[in-house]
Amino acid sequence: MKTTAPLPKPAPRATEPAVLAAEIVERLTYRIGKNAAAAKPHDWLAAVINVIRDRVIDRWIEATQKTYEVGGKRVYYLSLEFLIGRLMRDAVSNLGLMDSMRSALSSLGVELDLIRELEPDAALGNGGLGRLAACFMESMATVDVPAYGYGIRYVNGMFRQEIHDGWQVELPETWLAHGNPWEFERREASYEVGFGGTVELPSADGSGDDARAWKPSERVIATAYDTPVVGWRGERVNTLRLWTAVPIDPILLDAFNAGDHIGALRESNKADSLARVLYPADSHIAGQELRLRQEYFFSSASLQDIVRRHVQYFGDVRTLPEKAAIQLNDTHPAVAVAELMRLLMDEHDLTFDEAWAVTQPTFGYTNHTLLPEALETWPVPLFERLLPRHMQLVYAINAKLLIQARREKKLDDAAISAISLIDESGERRVRMANLAFVGSHSVNGVAALHTELMKETVFRDLHRMFPDRINNKTNGVTPRRWLQQCNPELTALIREAIGDRFLDDTEALADLAPLADDAAFREKFKAVKRSKKAALSTLLRERMGLRLDPSALFDIQIKRIHEYKRQLLNIVEAVALYDQIRSHPERDWQPRVKLFGGKAAPSYHNAKLIIKLANDVARVINHDPAVQGLLKVAFVPNYNVSLAEVMMPAADLSEQISTAGMEASGTGNMKLALNGALTIGTLDGANIEIKDRVGPENIMIFGLTAEEVAERRANGYNPREVIEGSRELGQALSAIATGVFSPDDRDRYAELIGGIYDHDWFMVAADFDSYHGAQRAVDTLWADEATWYGKTIRNTAGVGWFSSDRTIREYARDIWGVLP
Numbered sequence: 022m023k024t025t026a027p028l029p030k031p032a033p034r035a036t037e038p039a040v041l042a043a044e045i046v047e048r049l050t051y052r053i054g055k056n057a058a059a060a061k062p063h064d065w066l067a068a069v070i071n072v073i074r075d076r077v078i079d080r081w082i083e084a085t086q087k088t089y090e091v092g093g094k095r096v097y098y099l100s101l102e103f104l105i106g107r108l109m110r111d112a113v114s115n116l117g118l119m120d121s122m123r124s125a126l127s128s129l130g131v132e133l134d135l136i137r138e139l140e141p142d143a144a145l146g147n148g149g150l151g152r153l154a155a156c157f158m159e160s161m162a163t164v165d166v167p168a169y170g171y172g173i174r175y176v177n178g179m180f181r182q183e184i185h186d187g188w189q190v191e192l193p194e195t196w197l198a199h200g201n202p203w204e205f206e207r208r209e210a211s212y213e214v215g216f217g218g219t220v221e222l223p224s225a226d227g228s229g230d231d232a233r234a235w236k237p238s239e240r241v242i243a244t245a246y247d248t249p250v251v252g253w254r255g256e257r258v259n260t261l262r263l264w265t266a267v268p269i270d271p272i273l274l275d276a277f278n279a280g281d282h283i284g285a286l287r288e289s290n291k292a293d294s295l296a297r298v299l300y301p302a303d304s305h306i307a308g309q310e311l312r313l314r315q316e317y318f319f320s321s322a323s324l325q326d327i328v329r330r331h332v333q334y335f336g337d338v339r340t341l342p343e344k345a346a347i348q349l350n351d352t353h354p355a356v357a358v359a360e361l362m363r364l365l366m367d368e369h370d371l372t373f374d375e376a377w378a379v380t381q382p383t384f385g386y387t388n389h390t391l392l393p394e395a396l397e398t399w400p401v402p403l404f405e406r407l408l409p410r411h412m413q414l415v416y417a418i419n420a421k422l423l424i425q426a427r428r429e430k431k432l433d434d435a436a437i438s439a440i441s442l443i444d445e446s447g448e449r450r451v452r453m454a455n456l457a458f459v460g461s462h463s464v465n466g467v468a469a470l471h472t473e474l475m476k477e478t479v480f481r482d483l484h485r486m487f488p489d490r491i492n493n494k495t496n497g498v499t500p501r502r503w504l505q506q507c508n509p510e511l512t513a514l515i516r517e518a519i520g521d522r523f524l525d526d527t528e529a530l531a532d533l534a535p536l537a538d539d540a541a542f543r544e545k546f547k548a549v550k551r552s553k554k555a556a557l558s559t560l561l562r563e564r565m566g567l568r569l570d571p572s573a574l575f576d577i578q579i580k581r582i583h584e585y586k587r588q589l590l591n592i593v594e595a596v597a598l599y600d601q602i603r604s605h606p607e608r609d610w611q612p613r614v615k616l617f618g619g620k621a622a623p624s625y626h627n628a629k630l631i632i633k634l635a636n637d638v639a640r641v642i643n644h645d646p647a648v649q650g651l652l653k654v655a656f657v658p659n660y661n662v663s664l665a666e667v668m669m670p671a672a673d674l675s676e677q678i679s680t681a682g683m684e685a686s687g688t689g690n691m692k693l694a695l696n697g698a699l700t701i702g703t704l705d706g707a708n709i710e711i712k713d714r715v716g717p718e719n720i721m722i723f724g725l726t727a728e729e730v731a732e733r734r735a736n737g738y739n740p741r742e743v744i745e746g747s748r749e750l751g752q753a754l755s756a757i758a759t760g761v762f763s764p765d766d767r768d769r770y771a772e773l774i775g776g777i778y779d780h781d782w783f784m785v786a787a788d789f790d791s792y793h794g795a796q797r798a799v800d801t802l803w804a805d806e807a808t809w810y811g812k813t814i815r816n817t818a819g820v821g822w823f824s825s826d827r828t829i830r831e832y833a834r835d836i837w838g839v840l841p
């Protein structure tokens with residue numbers, strides 16, 4: 022509804038501790054129904070969130086109003102994952118209420134840090150891609166880009182990981198158990214989403230008076246839940262809109278009355294399953310029908326919402342590209358391309374060419390992986406059965422593409438079958454990456470190397486046909502969550518040293534660089550690091566009974582468990598080090614704690630075995646008196662955003678050791694460097710750009726380059742030969758393979774290690790000596806404190822560019838055409 026007269030605005034709310042305290046008590050009493058004496062910690066948390074929420078809502082309404090008034094272009098970020106974590110600290114801190122809230126609560130005898138821990142993590146994502154979406158949401162609000170995030174409100178997000186006898190066990194995570202005070206149900210934003218059924222031939226003249234071509238056999242309702250996203254200094258509040266599915270007719274009364282209770286509930290169960298669970302795999306695409314249903318369900322609801330809003334405010338669907346930029350987070354929402362075509366043609370009566378002229382300039386597509394096993398394709402028969410109308414549209418888009426390719430005569434037959442939206446090389450499959458590429462005006466990679474490799478590998482032929490479409494947008498992370506909030510001690514130290522400018526412009530961290538040569542500053546930097554290591558040690562003692570010495574070097578690898586990320590290389594190197602300490606106890610070893618954290622996809626056998634190996638190796642090493650005080654290894658269970666917030670600030674050494682060419686970007690690498698860790702890493706993903714910014718002398722680079730990896734693979738790489746040439750490697754591998762760390766099952770690792778001898782696809786053997794050498798160089802550096810802390814300070818100073826604010830400004834300027 023457009024308003025004519027300006028409505029009265031609520032008065033700005035006070036921020037003094039006394040006012041906050043009074044409001045908290047008011048909420049506790051009248052919304053939660055308890056008095057201060059009876060309130061449990063959860064009640065305090067709910068009351069506090071309520072108070073913050075009201076302040077967020079004022080700004081939320083204002084920001085939405087502002088965008089409407091100026092008729093501005095909006096960004097729609099479509100993602101099956103938003104790994105947002107806890108929201109309270111983020112909101113309090115971005116509103117600038119941290120100190121007031123802390124003293125308000127302490128006047129009530131409540132400790133902010135204690136109740137904060139009670140908020141569950143919203144773990145609606147697997148890892149990097151999902152966390153990136155969350156950082157982007159916060160940065161879009163910060164740099165004043167009007168944006169909606171669209172996704173699914175999974176009832177069960179990422180599973181909770183427990184370790185039983187060294188093995189990963191997956192348990193359901195119920196983040197909504199205590200309700201979710203941040204979200205607002207929007208029943209008025211509900212859309213019908215269909216599946217299956219038949220398509221009636223459009224009438225010959227194409228007019229077909231409102232005759233909708235597609236008659237679905239199943240229908241569900243998508244209903245929106247909105248969560249406000251607060252930017253830094255509360256400047257703008259954007260919306261994260263997550264869909265849930267409700268059955269059209271919750272209980273089919275006829276069936277119910279006829280006594281068929283099960284039949285009556287079947288429809289309801291089908292709808293429930295759509296928003297039930299996040300697929301916990303970030304590789305090895307499980308081609309399950311439910312996943313495709315989820316992808317279409319949320320794409321359709323989001324597109325209907327976007328088109329409805331556009332028509333409501335601007336009247337004409339044809340101007341959509343001027344007012345909306347839709348970004349596809351990987352191929353997971355790629356079916357949205359066909360869905361927009363359907364809406365434009367079947368519901369708004371545009372011709373195919375007219376619809377294409379609206380669709381293609383509206384979409385942008387971000388690719389996050391080159392791994393062939395992670396490229397999404399769907400069998401044609403499944404796609405056709407579930408989405409018959411979209412299948413027709415995919416064929417029509419493909420025909421247009423292939424005709425153009427033939428006409429241009431740049432591509433031969435092999436290249437033409439490579440660009441086709443249909444893979445005809447076996448069972449026919451729809452290639453979602455090709456659909457996303459062709460349906461978008463921009464296709465971007467997430468780090469410089471990754472973008473170049475996209476042009477040479479997966480999209481080689483599409484790139485030849487559309488040479489201007491691929492562009493790079495190197496990832497970034499939000500410095501609010503990943504520096505200010507998780508490391509207030511370091512933030513305070515930096516402010517004292519260089520002032521506040523870096524809080525609004527992360528690149529101002531560069532002003533710290535000269536202080537790397539200041540002994541007094543290095544001491545303070547060291548003291549902060551030390552306190553964060555002590556805090557992590559306390560947490561790990563409470564959680565897992567682990568005793569760590571905070572003066573040891575904390576060497577940390579935290580990320581999803583995957584063979585290409587090479588946790589195995591790290592473990593094998595730990596075994597080699599263990600062996601050397603035992604053989605040469607007289608040498609000047611530097612005490613080291615090796616920590617691992619991460620989840621394995623439940624169906625990924627080798628990843629789960631690597632977790633077991635880390636635990637087996639940890640048990641043996643930690644119980645051996647010969648290395649006491651020198652080497653300790655631990656696998657930290659249930660790595661998630663909240664644990665990351667404790668581990669990132671506590672790392673001395675950041676392990677970024679993927680096989681070169683395989684990690685699209687990495688974002689943990691940025692968070693760790695920002696918090697003053699030194700990187701040991703390969704020339705892969707964003708590590709290369711980190712090296713360029715911190716300087717090659719402040720990062721420990723080792724191993725083959727992407728080019729060398731490709732060359733080795735092409736020229737018959739022989740891992741056995743390499744293993745024979747390295748005594749340390751050979752000994753470590755055979756110790757693991759023969760059961761030294763698994764006396765209860767000596768063959769447990771025979772196959773895993775056998776793979777290194779046989780093919781070593783991930784180049785563990787090829788990179789071992791170089792990695793081992795780099796680790797010993799790390800020891801030498803660590804022994805020299807002035808040099809070490811000088812380097813870590815130069816890391817924090819050098820990585821300001823990896824703020825997601827910078828990334829979002831680049832998207833806004835180059836892809837979306839929205840300039841704040």
Ligand code: 26Q
Nearest residue numbers: 149150153300302303389467684685686687688
């Ligand atoms: C697809 C279909 C069916 C089921 C699951 C999936 C699926 C889900 C998640 C496929 C991939 C993912 C996640 C990928 C991911 O996290 N990629 C990472 O993205 C980061 C942000 O760009 C990069 O920094 C990492 O390098 C990249 O691995």
